[in-house]
Amino acid sequence: MENLYSFTACELLDLLDRKSVRPEEIIDSIYSRSQSVDAKIKGYIRLDRDAAIGRASRLPASGRLRGVPVAIKDNICIEGELTTCASRILDGFKPPYDATVIDKLKSEGAVIFGRANMDEFAFGSSCENSAYFPTLNPWDVSRIPGGSSGGSAAVVAADEAIVALGSDTGGSIRQPAALCGVVGMKPTYGRVSRYGLIAFASSLDQIGPLAKDVRDAALMLGVIAGYDPKDSTSVNVPVPDYVSFLDGNIKGAKIGIPTEYFVGGLDSEVDSAIKQAIEVFKGKGARVSEVSLPHTEYAVSVYYILATAEASSNLARFDGVQYGYRCKDPVNVLDMYERTRGEGFGAEAKRRIILGTYVLSSGYYDAYYLKAQKVRRLIKEDFEKVFNAGFDCILTPTSPTPAFKLGERAADPLSMYLSDIFTISVNLAGVPALSLPCGFTGSGLPIGMQLIGGFFEEGKLFRMAHAYESSTDWHKRSPQL
Amino acid sequence: MDYEPVIGLEVHVQLKTSSKMFCGCTTEFGGSPNSHTCPVCLGFPGVLPVLNKKALLLAVRAALAVGCRISGEVKFHRKNYFYPDLPKDYQISQYDEPLSENGKIEIMSGGTAKTIRVKRVHMEEDAGKLIHEEGENSSLVDFNRSGMPLLEIVSEPDINSPDEAYQYLTNLKLLLKYLDVSDCDMEKGSLRCDANISLRPKGDKGLGTKAEVKNMNSFKGVKAALEFEIGRQSGLLDSGERIVQETRLWDPEKNITISMRSKEEAHDYRYFPEPDLVPFALDGNVAKAQKASLPELPKARKERFMNLLGLPDYDAEVLTQEKENADYFEECLKNYDKPKTVSNWMMGDISAYLNSRAMSITAIKMKPASLAGLLKEIDSGKISGKMAKEIIPEMCDTGKEASVIISEKGLSQISDVSELEKFADEAIAENSKTVEDFMKGKDSALMFLVGQVMKKTRGKANPAMVNEVLRKRLAGKK
Numbered sequence: 001m002e003n004l005y006s007f008t009a010c011e012l013l014d015l016l017d018r019k020s021v022r023p024e025e026i027i028d029s030i031y032s033r034s035q036s037v038d039a040k041i042k043g044y045i046r047l048d049r050d051a052a053i054g055r056a057s058r059l060p061a062s063g064r065l066r067g068v069p070v071a072i073k074d075n076i077c078i079e080g081e082l083t084t085c086a087s088r089i090l091d092g093f094k095p096p097y098d099a100t101v102i103d104k105l106k107s108e109g110a111v112i113f114g115r116a117n118m119d120e121f122a123f124g125s126s127c128e129n130s131a132y133f134p135t136l137n138p139w140d141v142s143r144i145p146g147g148s149s150g151g152s153a154a155v156v157a158a159d160e161a162i163v164a165l166g167s168d169t170g171g172s173i174r175q176p177a178a179l180c181g182v183v184g185m186k187p188t189y190g191r192v193s194r195y196g197l198i199a200f201a202s203s204l205d206q207i208g209p210l211a212k213d214v215r216d217a218a219l220m221l222g223v224i225a226g227y228d229p230k231d232s233t234s235v236n237v238p239v240p241d242y243v244s245f246l247d248g249n250i251k252g253a254k255i256g257i258p259t260e261y262f263v264g265g266l267d268s269e270v271d272s273a274i275k276q277a278i279e280v281f282k283g284k285g286a287r288v289s290e291v292s293l294p295h296t297e298y299a300v301s302v303y304y305i306l307a308t309a310e311a312s313s314n315l316a317r318f319d320g321v322q323y324g325y326r327c328k329d330p331v332n333v334l335d336m337y338e339r340t341r342g343e344g345f346g347a348e349a350k351r352r353i354i355l356g357t358y359v360l361s362s363g364y365y366d367a368y369y370l371k372a373q374k375v376r377r378l379i380k381e382d383f384e385k386v387f388n389a390g391f392d393c394i395l396t397p398t399s400p401t402p403a404f405k406l407g408e409r410a411a412d413p414l415s416m417y418l419s420d421i422f423t424i425s426v427n428l429a430g431v432p433a434l435s436l437p438c439g440f441t442g443s444g445l446p447i448g449m450q451l452i453g454g455f456f457e458e459g460k461l462f463r464m465a466h467a468y469e470s471s472t473d474w475h476k477r478s479p480q481l
Numbered sequence: 482m483d484y485e486p487v488i489g490l491e492v493h494v495q496l497k498t499s500s501k502m503f504c505g506c507t508t509e510f511g512g513s514p515n516s517h518t519c520p521v522c523l524g525f526p527g528v529l530p531v532l533n534k535k536a537l538l539l540a541v542r543a544a545l546a547v548g549c550r551i552s553g554e555v556k557f558h559r560k561n562y563f564y565p566d567l568p569k570d571y572q573i574s575q576y577d578e579p580l581s582e583n584g585k586i587e588i589m590s591g592g593t594a595k596t597i598r599v600k601r602v603h604m605e606e607d608a609g610k611l612i613h614e615e616g617e618n619s620s621l622v623d624f625n626r627s628g629m630p631l632l633e634i635v636s637e638p639d640i641n642s643p644d645e646a647y648q649y650l651t652n653l654k655l656l657l658k659y660l661d662v663s664d665c666d667m668e669k670g671s672l673r674c675d676a677n678i679s680l681r682p683k684g685d686k687g688l689g690t691k692a693e694v695k696n697m698n699s700f701k702g703v704k705a706a707l708e709f710e711i712g713r714q715s716g717l718l719d720s721g722e723r724i725v726q727e728t729r730l731w732d733p734e735k736n737i738t739i740s741m742r743s744k745e746e747a748h749d750y751r752y753f754p755e756p757d758l759v760p761f762a763l764d765g766n767v768a769k770a771q772k773a774s775l776p777e778l779p780k781a782r783k784e785r786f787m788n789l790l791g792l793p794d795y796d797a798e799v800l801t802q803e804k805e806n807a808d809y810f811e812e813c814l815k816n817y818d819k820p821k822t823v824s825n826w827m828m829g830d831i832s833a834y835l836n837s838r839a840m841s842i843t844a845i846k847m848k849p850a851s852l853a854g855l856l857k858e859i860d861s862g863k864i865s866g867k868m869a870k871e872i873i874p875e876m877c878d879t880g881k882e883a884s885v886i887i888s889e890k891g892l893s894q895i896s897d898v899s900e901l902e903k904f905a906d907e908a909i910a911e912n913s914k915t916v917e918d919f920m921k922g923k924d925s926a927l928m929f930l931v932g933q934v935m936k937k938t939r940g941k942a943n944p945a946m947v948n949e950v951l952r953k954r955l956a957g958k959k
Contacts, residue, residue, distance in 0.1 A: 076527075095525065095527065096520055097525075195527070195529050197527055198527045199526075201756075231529050231531075232531050232532065310753075310756055313561050313571050316561060316570030317524050321622065322525075322568065323525070337563055360751035360753055361751060362749045
């Protein structure tokens with residue numbers, strides 16, 4: 001069959017079910033697609049056709065993803081396979097175990113296919129902080145794909161992958177999904193096990209799917225979600241059949257539009273795309289009204305205190321003792337620590353480690369970390385108030401601008417940090433959110449809309465997103481490659 | 482000048498769980514290096530800790546036994562510092578909200594009871610161990626110990642002498658062993674102690690500058706290190722010098738402490754709440770259930786031994802100093818109801834047997850019921866106390882019952898009067914001089930004749946009966 005790479009997972013499952021294709025054919029199709037386009041996109045760090053074909057020929061007898069190839073962000077551990085967080089410091093590191101999500105994918109018959117590029121340790125919003133190379137936006141290769149799951153978003157957008165896993169700490173799934181014109185879901189904190197996800201900020205990280213449409217995202221989340229006794233922060237709430245939520249019925253659904261998200265700095269094309277999207281929802285019978293998330297303005301500051309504090313501690317273990325990179329000929333332990341970390345980490349990783357170390361230091365802890373924790377609670381309460389008032393979801397732009405030019409913000413960390421301004425609060429609150437395509441700029445760059453839900457209300461978000469998607473064609477467009 | 486030492490102790494004990502604090506690895510001591518490890522206790526990228534419930538229960542148990550108030554919430558912090566034996570380069574510990582606070586331990590000081598307040602009891606994980614091979618310019622790490630569950634017990638600075646410190650440690654160890662929460666074996670590292678010590682002029686209420694002393698590997702070492710520090714610090718103070726706040730290492734070879742690092746070089750541990758372990762409410766019923774299941778503690782047991790079993794203070798004290806000894810004692814009493822007799826044998830011959838072999842009572846093969854059997858044989862007159870003394874080591878070595886050894890060795894005592902009369906008559910006939918002496922009123926001469934009878938029977942005669950029989954026969958000659 002032609003162009004299998006352009007199909008969605010659900011379409012492929014249907015073909016596989018009817019024995020119209022074999023899993024190996026799908027692998028071959030996306031592999032040859034990657035061969036022809038990835039030189040331009042550079043979405044994959046590693047791609048091993050033979051290994052994927054091998055896996056595709058040894059699948060379990062059944063499974064919800066049987067035969068579907070899945071690209072994996074490079075910070076999710078796969079047993080015996082290089083997992084480097086796109087960092088030099090994890091040079092040669094092959095985990096001795098599978099992350100829980102990998103375990104689940106494998107047992108549902110998914111074929112692990114290729115490691116997607118990312119900002120080093122998920123530090124960034126452009127994929128420029130990879131120790132390997134930057135990934136480029138399939139819609140305009142002079143632009144960034146977003147980050148940190150930029151590789152995952154780009155390979156899905158470029159039809160080099162059917163679906164992908166990413167991780168989201170402050171917007172790292174949703175922002176690249178928006179900038180690459182695909183669907184990306186950040187689940188409720190605790191919905192998906194973090195066991196085997198190399199931690200950036202433990203209290204914010206979640207693994208989630210990137211997909212070509214809402215149905216695939218719902219299918220994927222259903223497979224990877226669930227309580228995991230190996231992750232004390234995972235929550236024991238039953239996993240519903242997310243695909244069953246895709247009934248198109250959103251009549252009477254209440255959508256909140258937070259006034260704080262429509263202020264200066266919002267690109268006018270993004271603004272008007274969101275306004276049109278609101279009209280689409282209204283046309284389908286949803287009730288739309290303004291809501292307030294008053295502590296929004298503090299989110300970026302709070303995030304960069306808490307996330308860097310946790311990161312500074314999480315990244316301490318990369319010390320050259322047991323695994324990964326070790327500097328040459330250290331003269332003593334201190335020298336080994338200093339040079340290993342000095343040579344192994346990139347600039348952004350060092351910046352965040354230093355920031356995080358500073359805010360946790362004695363004498364500064366109360367003013368920064370403790371204060372930030374308090375404000376984090378207020379931000380969470382902002383969301384709780386809205387959902388307690390009966391709103392089904394909150395609608396915002398995913399990113400204030402479409403994809404920016406490569407190098408444009410690289411020298412200015414603050415402007416880079418601000419590209420996550422609409423996604424960060426969600427992680428601080430722990431609620432779920434997804435991004436889906438809602439238009440294009442005049443120059444043909446995708447625009448994404450974010451739908452935020454209450455705790456464990458991913459099903460509702462999929463219903464809303466699917467209803468919108470069914471009335472629009474944005475998700476059907478493909479980049480010219 | 483006369484100074485008063487002010488001492489606070491930080492004791493770490495390893496909790497007696499079968500698996501580590503945050504993973505399923507075994508807590509067994511030993512094992513080839515790094516054989517008791519997994520990605521979690523090796524701190525591999527991406528792994529997460531899951532709290533061992535048993536460790537928590539043991540910690541609650543210990544905290545309750547020292548009278549601490551248990552916190553309603555269990556919360557962990559990360560203590561950040563770089564060291565090659567610390568695989569994550571942070572230790573999961575507890576910080577501003579420990580498991581429990583405000584307890585106490587009673588000690589005897591100069592003949593009077595004294596209360597040492599316990600500031601806090603909290604949980605944390607252990608680190609691995611560095612191995613420095615001689616002649617190598619690199620070191621090795623063994624992570625078998627990494628992630629072992631520890632309990633830290635911190636005293637208030639209520640201890641005022643090395644002797645009180647020794648007492649505190651002894652009582653704490655006894656308590657923890659009674660609770661069965663730890664083996665408290667300093668040699669295996671399952672009990673460790675650091676001491677903070679400062680001096681102040683006698684009568685003063687203020688606190689002097691303290692030194693922290695580490696690396697003591699026995700309670701005697703703690704005592705010796707504190708004694709050394711008192712000498713060192715008072716020497717400095719007397720000569721008008723200032724004490725520097727620092728950490729010092731005890732050198733047990735040279736019997737001195739040496740400076741390790743000053744306050745300025747102290748770590749900034751950057752404590753913050755451990756995000757991988759969500760704080761959780763400790764169900765009040767957990768503490769209640771633990772409290773209800775606390776065993777009888779040493780002090781109560783000693784009092785019971787005195788009041789209900791009629792043991793003297795000394796016996797009760799000695800027997801309760803080790804939980805296993807007291808258990809053995811009570812097991813024996815189930816089959817033999819003379820407490821003081823059991824106590825005498827345990828503190829006498831059994832204790833001598835154990836001491837000469839550096840063994841504990843749990844290591845001997847003689848069951849408490851077997852000891853009871855032996856004591857019954859004495860009471861029935863079948864064997865003498867002296868014979869019993871000879872039998873005990875064999876019973877301890879082999880676990881054989883007394884009756885078996887008695888018949889194997891033909892040891893049973895001659896208590897048959899007519900048989901004894903025969904031997905007595907022989908002795909009288911063979912020692913006319915001694916008989917004469919006795920007749921003249923020299924009572925001690927009888928002892929010689931008893932000895933002769935014992936010799937003839939190769940010690941098997943019942944000495945009390947021999948005595949009686951001889952007197953009767955001699956009286957008949959008058």
